Each structure stands twice: as structure tokens, then as C-alpha cells.
Amino acid sequence: xxxxxxxxxxxxxxxxxxxxxxxxxxxxxxxxxxxxxxxxxxxxxxxxxxxxxxxxxxxxxxxxxxxxxxxxxxxxxxxxxxxxxxxxxxxxxxxxxxxxxxxxxxxxxxxxxxxxxxxxxxxxxxxxxxxxxxxxxxxxxxxxxxxxxxxxxxxxxxxxxxxxxxxxxxxxxxxxxxxxxxxxxxxxxxxxxxxxxxxxxxxxxxxxxxxxxxxxxxxxxxxxxxxxxxxxxxxxxxxxxxxxxxxxxxxxxxxxxxxxxxxxxxxxxxxxxxxxxxxxxxxxxxxxxxxxxxxxxxxxxxxxxxxxxxxx
Amino acid sequence: xxxxxxxxxxxxxxxxxxxxxxxxxxxxxxxxxxxxxxxxxxxxxxxxxxxxxxxxxxxxxxxxxxxxxxxxxxxxxxxxxxxxxxxxxxxxxxxxxxxxxxxxxxxxxxxxxxxxxxxxxxxxxxxxxxxxxxxxxxxxxxxxxxxxxxxxxxxxxxxxxxxxxxxxxxxxxxxxxxxxxxxxxxxxxxxxxxxxxxxxxxxxxxxxxxxxxxxxxxxxxxxxxxxxxxxxxxxxxxxxxxxxxxxxxxxxxxxxxxxxxxxxxxxxxxxxxxxxxxxxxxxxxxxxxxx
Numbered sequence: 367x368x369x370x371x372x373x374x375x376x377x378x379x380x381x382x383x384x385x386x387x388x389x390x391x392x393x394x395x396x397x398x399x400x401x402x403x404x405x406x407x408x409x410x411x412x413x414x415x416x417x418x419x420x421x422x423x424x425x426x427x428x429x430x431x432x433x434x435x436x437x438x439x440x441x442x443x444x445x446x447x448x449x450x451x452x453x454x455x456x457x458x459x460x461x462x463x464x465x466x467x468x469x470x471x472x473x474x475x476x477x478x479x480x481x482x483x484x485x486x487x488x489x490x491x492x493x494x495x496x497x498x499x500x501x502x503x504x505x506x507x508x509x510x511x512x513x514x515x516x517x518x519x520x521x522x523x524x525x526x527x528x529x530x531x532x533x534x535x536x537x538x539x540x541x542x543x544x545x546x547x548x549x550x551x552x553x554x555x556x557x558x559x560x561x562x563x564x565x566x567x568x569x570x571x572x573x574x575x576x577x578x579x580x581x582x583x584x585x586x587x588x589x590x591x592x593x594x595x596x597x598x599x600x601x602x603x604x605x606x607x608x609x610x611x612x613x614x615x616x617x618x619x620x621x622x623x624x625x626x627x628x629x630x631x632x633x634x635x636x637x638x639x640x641x642x643x644x645x646x647x648x649x650x651x652x653x654x655x656x657x658x659x660x661x662x663x664x665x666x667x668x669x670x671x672x673x674x675x676x677x678x
Numbered sequence: 679x680x681x682x683x684x685x686x687x688x689x690x691x692x693x694x695x696x697x698x699x700x701x702x703x704x705x706x707x708x709x710x711x712x713x714x715x716x717x718x719x720x721x722x723x724x725x726x727x728x729x730x731x732x733x734x735x736x737x738x739x740x741x742x743x744x745x746x747x748x749x750x751x752x753x754x755x756x757x758x759x760x761x762x763x764x765x766x767x768x769x770x771x772x773x774x775x776x777x778x779x780x781x782x783x784x785x786x787x788x789x790x791x792x793x794x795x796x797x798x799x800x801x802x803x804x805x806x807x808x809x810x811x812x813x814x815x816x817x818x819x820x821x822x823x824x825x826x827x828x829x830x831x832x833x834x835x836x837x838x839x840x841x842x843x844x845x846x847x848x849x850x851x852x853x854x855x856x857x858x859x860x861x862x863x864x865x866x867x868x869x870x871x872x873x874x875x876x877x878x879x880x881x882x883x884x885x886x887x888x889x890x891x892x893x894x895x896x897x898x899x900x901x902x903x904x905x906x907x908x909x910x911x912x913x914x915x916x917x918x919x920x921x922x923x924x925x926x927x928x929x930x931x932x933x934x935x936x937x938x939x940x941x942x943x944x945x946x947x948x949x950x951x952x953x954x955x956x957x958x959x960x961x962x963x964x965x966x967x968x969x
Contacts, residue, residue, distance in 0.1 A: 614771065646789065647783060650786055657779065658764050
């Protein structure tokens with residue numbers, strides 16, 4: 367755990383340093399988006415790596431966070447703080463209703479349930495035009511504000527999002543190194559053994575699922591107030607898949623790897639956008655090749671190879 | 679009543695497409711334990727090739743059909759050889775992510791080759807609609823139903839009466855056991871991908887005159903086909919077939935009588951309901967394991 371504190375401290379310094387070095391709003395924009403994606407991926411990594419469950423609907427939780435506070439802000443003029451809190455309440459309720467029945471079963475029922483839930487939410491975002499603005503999107507979301515202070519600068523959002531991310535990374539690392547984290551790791555080896563020790567696995571899995579849904583919704587809420595305009599096309603099934611991919615590329619059950627995966631897959635499309643129409647094709651190729659050659663995750667795989675290289 | 683009959687028929691036609699896709703999911707799932715998220719792209723390829731061959735090169739229908747089927751089957755086999763086979767030791771989750779990569783890749787390539795605009799496809803059968811008990815039935819719909827039933831019966835016969843089909847059933851039942859008695863799992867996996875891709879390609883061919891062909895048509899069709907497969911319990915061809923038909927009918931009826939805006943959500947709402955009430959699938963005999 368001491369190593370982890372050191373790593374977090376270094377990361378915090380880097381994040382802080384970058385804010386002085388970068389003067390370009392485009393880069394701050396990319397970095398803020400990266401931080402938001404990383405926040406979603408952090409929760410999903412806990413769910414996949416430690417609860418052994420996959421969610422194919424995290425973009426829907428992300429969208430629920432964004433649309434709840436977005437609608438409350440744009441249509442009812444509610445302040446962002448209350449919007450974000452209500453978004454959390456709604457997301458947790460929905461996640462509970464999905465998680466409770468599907469986590470009772472062995473196997474990947476949560477993946478199928480969240481997949482179905484994700485598409486339903488996507489359709490609702492598109493079709494309930496009166497509430498969400500439909501396919502053309504929801505405009506007029508207020509930027510974040512507290513009392514009389516309003517946050518508008520790209521740099522401000524960058525620092526806020528990455529502070530939130532670092533805070534939850536620290537929290538997640540504590541969780542992983544706590545007795546609960548060790549129980550969750552043991553879940554991979556033998557569920558009956560854990561049950562015989564008297565642990566309520568179902569409740570643990572549900573707790574992790576709720577936590578990861580809550581993180582996704584928080585990221586979504588911050589996103590809505592950051593860009594002040596949201597459309598259903600940011601919360602599709604493909605985005606859910608992208609989140610899962612980030613976790614897998616980073617290496618399942620590695621929170622730092624998940625962070626790396628989020629950064630890698632957020633920056634890659636920006637770099638590939640120079641290739642225009644080839645972009646998607648190259649993205650698909652990279653995904654396939656990474657999975658074939660480093661199935662333990664690109665980040666963990668490279669780390670292991672570097673260690674081996676350093677030893678020899 | 680005429681209305682109801684027309685809705686029912688339209689639902690069966692929709693459902694036939696889902697049934698073919700669900701069959702594809704079921705075949706690959708049983709051979710490898712993998713949910714193939716590129717399934718929808720095989721449908722898209724079938725539709726795109728049909729649009730090209732009939733629209734641009736004026737191939738006659740009966741010549742176009744085998745060419746497209748073989749081509750899509752080859753793409754399926756190639757997908758397995760190039761992406762699944764090299765990673766065969768990896769966990770199912772990794773393999774599933776690979777199929778997602780394949781889906782993105784195929785969609786990107788299709789956009790590159792055919793562009794973003796929908797390509798029109800002429801109706802296969804000329805002439806006006808048929809009349810039945812006061813309802814009007816479009817000829818293309820009748821054709822879709824006939825082809826699907828034929829494809830289902832052929833698949834079922836393949837599973838029951840051919841050696842490869844029996845080997846596939848053995849493999850679905852017990853992979854290790856199948857290997858022990860000398861079934862070549864590697865070849866079997868390749869064949870199952872080809873067969874599954876061909877069935878989905880067939881769905882793409884017959885649906886193309888109704889919806890036209892677009893590079894991104896595969897995603898939603900694939901997801902609904904998957905819902906249909908889960909409906910049927912992912913265990914048998916009959917389950918997948920009935921799952922598809924039921925899904926199509928319920929979807930069209932709710933679009934007709936309730937709201938067409940939320941039509942796309944119906945399949946997934948039903949999926950959630952089935953998962954929570956009968957997670958082993960509506961039409962499956964197995965029971966899900968409780969934790």
C-alpha cells in the first residue's frame with residue numbers, strides 16, 4: 367500500500383504539473399474527457415476484476431448521470447450539486463433493481479441484463495423528445511457552480527475531474543487492499559470456500575456493482591456540466607463496449623492498468639483521427655491484435671515483459 | 679382483424695430474420711462458449727453484397743444467392759482462423775472482446791468499400807401483394823418466411839443426420855468429452871463459424887429489399903438476434919428459431935398497438951423480463967444455477 371500512495375502522489379504531481387505546462391484548450395478538453403472515461407473504467411475494473419462480473423451497460427449509467435442532472439439543470443434550473451445528487455439516487459435505484467436478481471445467478475447474467483438495460487436507456491434518450499430533446503440533444507445545461515462561483519475554464523474542469531479521479535482511485539485501492547478486497551480476490555478461486563466461511567457473496571457483488579454504477583453516473587454528471595450539451599449518441603452500446611475494452615486492455619483486476627487502458631483508448635482515436643476513414647479499421651485491428659498477443663492486457667503485458675527484460 | 683393479421687404476419691417476417699441470426703449465435707456459442715458480437719456484421723455483409731451484385735452487376739437471383747452465401751461463410755471461417763484460433767487458449771471474455779474488435783473492423787471496412795449511404799435493393803419477386811382473409815401480405819415477406827423455415831429445417835437436419843452436425847452437438851454437450859472421443863475441435867470451430875456466418879448472411883440477403891443495405895445495419899440486428907437466442911436458451915436450433923419468431927411478433931404487435939417510437943426497446947424489455955423470471959431461457963429445459 368505504501369507503493370500505491372507513492373504512485374498516487376507522483377500521478378497527482380504529474381496532473382498538477384501538466385496544468386502549468388499545457389496552454390491549449392483542446393488538450394485540456396482531451397485530458398478532461400480522458401479523466402471522465404477513466405472514472406467510469408475505474409469502477410468497471412473493480413466490478414470485472416474483483417467481483418468477476420461484466421457490465422455491458424455502463425454507458426447507460428454514464429448517460430443516466432448526464433441526463434438526470436442535465437434535464438434538472440436545463441429544464442428546471444436546479445443547481446448542479448442537487449442535480450448530481452439526484453442523479454446518484456436514480457442511478458443507484460436502477461442499478462439495485464438490475465443487480466439484485468441477476469447477481470443471484472451464477473454466470474454472466476449481469477452482462478446480458480445490463481446489455482438489455484443499456485439499449486433500453488439508449489432508446490429512451492432518443493425517443494422521449496419532450497424530456498431529453500431526442501436525437502438532436504439537450505442544450506442549455508448550466509456549468510458547475512457552487513454558491514456564486516461558476517466553473518467555466520477548461521483547465522478548471524481538467525483539475526476538478528482528475529482530482530475526483532485521484533480521490534476515487536485512492537478509495538478503490540484502499541478497498542482492494544482491505545479485507546473486502548481479499549475476499550473478492552478469493553471469489554475467483556472458490557466461491558463455495560468463501561460461502562463456507564460465512565461471507566455473503568451476493569451482497570458483496572451487489573455492493574461493488576452499485577459502487578461502479580455510481581462512479582459512472584458521477585462521471586456522466588460532470589460530463590454534462592462540462593460540455594453543457596449532451597446527445598444520445600454519446601451513450602450507446604458501443605460506448606459500453608469501449609469501457610469494457612479499456613478494462614481488458616489495461617488488464618483485468620489491475621486498477622492502474624485500467625487507468626492506463628482508459629488513457630490509451632481515449633488518446634488513440636485522437637491520434638488516429640488524422641487517418642480519417644481508416645480510423646475505425648485501425649482501431650479494430652489494434653483491438654484484435656492486443657487481445658491476441660497480450661490477453662492479460664496491454665498494460666500488464668508490457669509491464670511483465672519489461673520486468674523480464676530488466677531481469678535478463 | 680385484418681389489421682391484426684397484417685401485424686402478425688409482419689411480426690413473423692421480422693422474427694424470421696431474428697431467428698436466423700439467433701441460430702448463428704447459438705451455433706457459435708455451442709461450439710466455443712463465445713458470444714460472437716460480430717454476428718450482426720455477417721448480416722450486413724450479406725445485405726451489402728446483395729446490393730452490389732444485383733444492383734451494380736445485375737447478377738440473376740439464383741446465381742447471386744450461392745455466391746453471397748459462400749463469400750460470407752468464407753469471411754466467417756477466416757474470422758475464426760485469423761482471430762479466434764490464435765487466441766484459443768484465452769478466456770471467453772477475451773474471445774468476446776476479439777469478436778467486438780472484428781465487428782468494428784468489418785463495419786469500418788464496409789463503410790470504406792460501400793460508403794455511408796444506404797444502397798437500394800430491388801424486390802426479388804415482382805408483382806403486387808397477396809390477399810389472404812382480407813389482409814394484404816407483401817411477397818417479399820412470404821419469401822422471407824419460406825426461406826427461413828427452409829434454412830431452419832436444413833440446419834436441424836445437419837445437426838441430426840450428418841457426422842459434423844452430431845459432432846457439434848457432442849461438443850456443445852461436453853467439450854472435453856467430445857475431444858476424448860476424437861472430434862477435431864479446431865476444425866469444428868471453423869466450420870461452426872462458417873455455418874453461422876452463412877445463416878446470418880442469408881438473413882442479410884432476404885432482408886435487404888425491405889430495409890436496404892447500410893454499413894451500420896448490423897449492430898441492432900445483431901443485438902436483437904442475441905436477445906432472441908437468449909429467449910430460446912442458447913441450447914437448441916428449435917429454441918433459437920422459436921425465440922426469434924416470438925420476439926418479432928411481440929415487437930411488431932407492441933409497435934402497432936402501443937407505440938412505434940419505443941419499438942427497439944421492446945426486445946430488450948422482454949429480454950430483461952425473461953432473465954429475471956426464467957433466466958435459463960423461455961424455451962430451454964435446463965435450469966439456471968442459483969448462487
